[in-house]
Amino acid sequence: MGFSPLSLSQSLSFIMFLFHFHSTISSSHFCAPDQSLSLLQFKESFSINSSASGRCHHPKTESWKEGTGCCLWDGVSCDMKTGHVTALDLSCSMLYGTLHSNSTLFSLHHLQKLDLSDNDFNNSHISPRFGQFSNLTLLNLNSSVFAGQVPSEISHLSKLVSLDLSGNYDPSLEPISFAKLVRNLTELRELDLSRVNMSLVAPNSLTNLSSSLSSLSLWGCGLQGKFPGNIFLLPKLESLDMSYNNRLTGSFPSSNLSNVLSSLDLSNTRISVYLENDLISNLKSLEYMYLRNSNIIRSDLAPLGNLTQLILLDFSSNNFIGEIPSSLGNLVQLRYLKLDSNKFMGQIPDSLGSLLNLRTLSLYGNLFNGTIPSFLFALPSLQYLDLHNNNLIGNISELQHDSLVYLDLSNNHLHGPIPSSIFKQENLEVLILASNSKLTGEISSSICKLRFLRLLDLSNNSLSGSTPLCLGNFSNMLSVLHLGMNNLQGTIPSIFSKNNSLEYLNLNGNELEGKIPPSIISCTLLEVLDLGNNKIEDTFPYFLETLPKLQILVLKSNKLQGFVKGHIQSSLGNLTNLESLDLSSNLLTGRIPMQLEGLTFLAILNLSHNQLEGPIPSGEQFNTFNANLFEGNLGLCGFQVLKECYDDEALSLSPSSFNEEDDSTLFGEGFGWKAVTMGYGCGFVFGVATGYVVFRTKKPSWFLRMVEDKWNLNSKKTKKNVGRYGARRN
Numbered sequence: 111m112g113f114s115p116l117s118l119s120q121s122l123s124f125i126m127f128l129f130h131f132h133s134t135i136s137s138s139h140f141c142a143p144d145q146s147l148s149l150l151q152f153k154e155s156f157s158i159n160s161s162a163s164g165r166c167h168h169p170k171t172e173s174w175k176e177g178t179g180c181c182l183w184d185g186v187s188c189d190m191k192t193g194h195v196t197a198l199d200l201s202c203s204m205l206y207g208t209l210h211s212n213s214t215l216f217s218l219h220h221l222q223k224l225d226l227s228d229n230d231f232n233n234s235h236i237s238p239r240f241g242q243f244s245n246l247t248l249l250n251l252n253s254s255v256f257a258g259q260v261p262s263e264i265s266h267l268s269k270l271v272s273l274d275l276s277g278n279y280d281p282s283l284e285p286i287s288f289a290k291l292v293r294n295l296t297e298l299r300e301l302d303l304s305r306v307n308m309s310l311v312a313p314n315s316l317t318n319l320s321s322s323l324s325s326l327s328l329w330g331c332g333l334q335g336k337f338p339g340n341i342f343l344l345p346k347l348e349s350l351d352m353s354y355n356n357r358l359t360g361s362f363p364s365s366n367l368s369n370v371l372s373s374l375d376l377s378n379t380r381i382s383v384y385l386e387n388d389l390i391s392n393l394k395s396l397e398y399m400y401l402r403n404s405n406i407i408r409s410d411l412a413p414l415g416n417l418t419q420l421i422l423l424d425f426s427s428n429n430f431i432g433e434i435p436s437s438l439g440n441l442v443q444l445r446y447l448k449l450d451s452n453k454f455m456g457q458i459p460d461s462l463g464s465l466l467n468l469r470t471l472s473l474y475g476n477l478f479n480g481t482i483p484s485f486l487f488a489l490p491s492l493q494y495l496d497l498h499n500n501n502l503i504g505n506i507s508e509l510q511h512d513s514l515v516y517l518d519l520s521n522n523h524l525h526g527p528i529p530s531s532i533f534k535q536e537n538l539e540v541l542i543l544a545s546n547s548k549l550t551g552e553i554s555s556s557i558c559k560l561r562f563l564r565l566l567d568l569s570n571n572s573l574s575g576s577t578p579l580c581l582g583n584f585s586n587m588l589s590v591l592h593l594g595m596n597n598l599q600g601t602i603p604s605i606f607s608k609n610n611s612l613e614y615l616n617l618n619g620n621e622l623e624g625k626i627p628p629s630i631i632s633c634t635l636l637e638v639l640d641l642g643n644n645k646i647e648d649t650f651p652y653f654l655e656t657l658p659k660l661q662i663l664v665l666k667s668n669k670l671q672g673f674v675k676g677h678i679q680s681s682l683g684n685l686t687n688l689e690s691l692d693l694s695s696n697l698l699t700g701r702i703p704m705q706l707e708g709l710t711f712l713a714i715l716n717l718s719h720n721q722l723e724g725p726i727p728s729g730e731q732f733n734t735f736n737a738n739l740f741e742g743n744l745g746l747c748g749f750q751v752l753k754e755c756y757d758d759e760a761l762s763l764s765p766s767s768f769n770e771e772d773d774s775t776l777f778g779e780g781f782g783w784k785a786v787t788m789g790y791g792c793g794f795v796f797g798v799a800t801g802y803v804v805f806r807t808k809k810p811s812w813f814l815r816m817v818e819d820k821w822n823l824n825s826k827k828t829k830k831n832v833g834r835y836g837a838r839r840n
């Protein structure tokens with residue numbers, strides 16, 4: 111047959127086909143058909159779900175299409191000769207669903223590496239069929255929502271070099287299975303079983319692990335009993351993490367230590383560590399030393415000055431008493447120094463000025479006195495400085511560099527103005543200078559140059575002047591703004607930009623005048639709004655009702671007028687998340703809107719000292735409100751105030767539901783976080799490390815990034831807080 115012009119395109123595609131076919135069989139593109147089918151069936155058994163991966167997002171299976179060589183698919187590697195799949199890397203692939211024992215994954219017999227980390231397998235049990243991958247050298251199931259028992263068949267994988275089952279939902283490992291694993295997995299170099307429940311496994315059995323082991327991570331495994339000191343006879347052990355095993359006792363050996371050990375984490379255990387000179391000389395290659403909240407015996411830290419390789423030293427939350435030894439100045443490699451939450455006293459020593467590589471210095475929660483030494487502000491790479499809760503006095507001196515990302519000097523006795531160099535820290539995300547009582551001067555509008563600011567707390571000082579008007583719209587990242595308890599005058603910033611991130615806005619206890627700016631409704635993420643104890647003159651700001659996430663609204667002690675007389679067009683009834691409402695000491699008149707009954711989360715309502723009249727709404731939570739939350743009004747009636755309503759019907763009178771607690775103390779001066787949180791429990795989580803408030807739905811990313819702490823073992827979805835610098839999912 112001859113060529114006609116019409117069939118040219120057909121011929122062309124035939125040639126293309128030949129070319130493709132040729133390249134497929136002649137190179138690594140060849141894929142055995144059964145392997146391709148197994149992979150496609152595996153793909154079909156899961157959905158792609160963006161909340162299934164936390165650390166990173168690469169939906170690799172999306173590129174898997176029938177008719178293309180599987181060896182070219184994302185995450186798939188093959189043996190070039192046989193076309194067998196030998197490695198599968200599906201980490202962060204957003205897979206969601208159950209991994210059953212009949213999954214076609216298990217017909218990929220030739221796998222040597224399998225990484226399924228950071229997906230959501232919906233509490234699947236780890237199938238015994240994993241034990242059939244006889245040539246597997248790497249198995250990573252970390253942070254993938256597996257649960258149940260770790261099957262003993264894992265011990266069949268005698269070629270494993272790296273095994274990571276960490277960060278799942280407390281799957282358990284029986285002693286007999288672990289014993290088999292120890293006996294058979296003789297090639298292991300990395301073993302991470304963090305958060306696998308090993309409470310029945312004898313710690314001593316760890317000492318028989320493979321002599322090739324270089325990294326052992328067992329944090330949060332529920333280990334109990336004596337720390338196996340002989341573990342350091344493993345000749346290649348470089349990294350040991352047994353933190354968060356708070357029933358692990360015994361003592362840390364002072365000799366026979368591995369001289370290749372570079373990272374040691376025994377935080378949150380009860381292992382006694384005797385800081386003797388010979389121990390220190392045994393750990394001279396140590397670079398990372400985490401002994402937060404552990405049992406360090408000896409209050410003199412001077413020998414630590416011998417560990418000159420140290421990059422990180424975390425001795426926070428111990429019971430050290432005394433001064434910081436000047437020998438710490440020898441540790442010139444140090445980048446992270448955390449000595450917070452102890453009883454260190456005296457001045458912050460000058461010797462720390464020689465730690466020119468320091469990035470993180472955390473000394474909060476001690477008894478340091480004297481001024482903040484100016485050399486701290488001359489450290490060239492310092493990013494994170496936390497000195498809150500000490501007895502520091504004097505002025506804050508000017509910063510010599512612009513490297514700061516996090517600065518917390520709150521709860522000291524500092525005075526004077528905020529140094530202007532703070533506003534030149536262009537990467538600053540957190541600035542907390544609260545509760546120094548005597549910081550004075552105005553808040554410069556240069557503060558609005560800090561475009562990455564997420565948290566600004568200057569509360570409880572003596573700052574004066576006006577609130578910089580740019581505060582409502584300068585940083586779209588600002589989520590906490592607290593300027594309460596100062597002497598600020600003028601009006602509330604009137605422009606709040608759209609798409610702002612404010613979750614907490616507190617201007618309580620100033621001398622602010624004027625009206626509540628309607629553009630505040632642009633703050634659609636706002637959960638707390640506290641404008642109490644000011645001089646705001648306005649009608650009741652019903653427009654706040656459009657703030658969908660508002661949980662706490664405090665407008666007490668202002669000059670607000672209204673409720674509209676009790677026929678209400680507007681109602682506050684849409685604030686369905688509201689938990690606390692304080693409108694006390696205003697000029698409110700008329701009746702309480704009955705729609706408040708519908709606010710089922712409302713746990714605290716203070717309407718005292720207004721000019722309200724008529725019936726108090728009834729309904730579940732209204733029945734628990736106490737008389738003094740309604741006192742000082744013109745004529746409220748209802749059982750809460752022991753006064754029957756004559757003009758209204760069906761108000762239940764059940765004195766037995768009286769609540770004797772004095773809810774009004776929950777508010778006190780301004781707005782007490784602790785009191786409210788303790789008062790009704792729900793709502794907020796306190797950021798432990800900063801003593802700060804983070805909201806219940808998420809830890810802000812600055813928190814995750816800045817607080818170089820271990821996973822919060824109590825958090826329900828640990829997988830979301832992956833790693834020390836893990837990303838927040840949105």
Ligand SMILES: *[C@@H]1O[C@H](CO)[C@@H](O)[C@H](O)[C@H]1NC(C)=O
Nearest residue numbers: 157159160161162163206230
């Ligand atoms: C996505 O995954 C989450 C858990 O990670 C689950 O709660 C949710 O139902 C899933 N969504 C869909 C559409 O499957």
Ligand SMILES: *[C@@H]1O[C@H](CO)[C@@H](O)[C@H](O)[C@H]1NC(C)=O
Nearest residue numbers: 157206207208209231232233
């Ligand atoms: C996830 O697990 C729950 C509880 O076992 C089950 O009801 C649900 O069907 C599972 N979802 C998927 C997608 O496998």
Ligand SMILES: *[C@@H]1O[C@H](CO)[C@@H](O)[C@H](O)[C@H]1NC(C)=O
Nearest residue numbers: 151155208210211212213214
């Ligand atoms: C695999 O097993 C699960 C649970 O036993 C079952 O629901 C599912 O239908 C099975 N799938 C196949 C393909 O056999």
Ligand SMILES: *[C@@H]1O[C@H](CO)[C@@H](O)[C@H](O)[C@H]1NC(C)=O
Nearest residue numbers: 194218219220221243244245
């Ligand atoms: C495992 O590896 C060995 C040696 O490389 C090889 O001979 C054998 O075929 C492999 N087994 C599988 C199932 O791939």
Ligand SMILES: *[C@@H]1O[C@H](CO)[C@@H](O)[C@H](O)[C@H]1NC(C)=O
Nearest residue numbers: 227250252253276277832833
């Ligand atoms: C989990 O796996 C990832 C990728 O392999 C690794 O970076 C991480 O350190 C592992 N462990 C944890 C606890 O995330």
Ligand SMILES: *[C@@H]1O[C@H](CO)[C@@H](O)[C@H](O)[C@H]1NC(C)=O
Nearest residue numbers: 262265266267268269290294
């Ligand atoms: C040890 O590994 C071999 C394969 O390498 C396997 O045949 C044997 O069953 C394993 N033993 C145990 C106790 O798991």
Ligand SMILES: *[C@@H]1O[C@H](CO)[C@@H](O)[C@H](O)[C@H]1NC(C)=O
Nearest residue numbers: 279280282307308309310332
């Ligand atoms: C760990 O296992 C033990 C013994 O089976 C059990 O009592 C304990 O509750 C488990 N812990 C967790 C956190 O699941």
Ligand SMILES: *[C@@H]1O[C@H](CO)[C@@H](O)[C@H](O)[C@H]1NC(C)=O
Nearest residue numbers: 289312313314315316317318
């Ligand atoms: C370690 O292995 C040796 C030899 O196999 C055995 O005798 C000993 O009991 C094991 N120790 C522990 C604590 O399991």
Ligand SMILES: *[C@@H]1O[C@H](CO)[C@@H](O)[C@H](O)[C@H]1NC(C)=O
Nearest residue numbers: 339340343363364365366367
């Ligand atoms: C150090 O190891 C040796 C040999 O294993 C042993 O005899 C000695 O008792 C060990 N010392 C300590 C303090 O554990």
Ligand SMILES: *[C@@H]1O[C@H](CO)[C@@H](O)[C@H](O)[C@H]1NC(C)=O
Nearest residue numbers: 387390391412413415416437
């Ligand atoms: C370690 O430090 C202590 C106290 O500073 C000192 O007395 C001792 O000689 C040092 N040891 C070594 C091996 O440098």
Ligand SMILES: *[C@@H]1O[C@H](CO)[C@@H](O)[C@H](O)[C@H]1NC(C)=O
Nearest residue numbers: 455456457477478479480481
């Ligand atoms: C700091 O505290 C030390 C000991 O607690 C005390 O001796 C010293 O006088 C104090 N210095 C200042 C400036 O308060």
Ligand SMILES: *[C@@H]1O[C@H](CO)[C@@H](O)[C@H](O)[C@H]1NC(C)=O
Nearest residue numbers: 653655656657680681683684
């Ligand atoms: C209150 O909610 C209803 C129903 O969602 C909506 O139609 C109405 O516009 C809302 N009112 C205000 C003032 O936002």
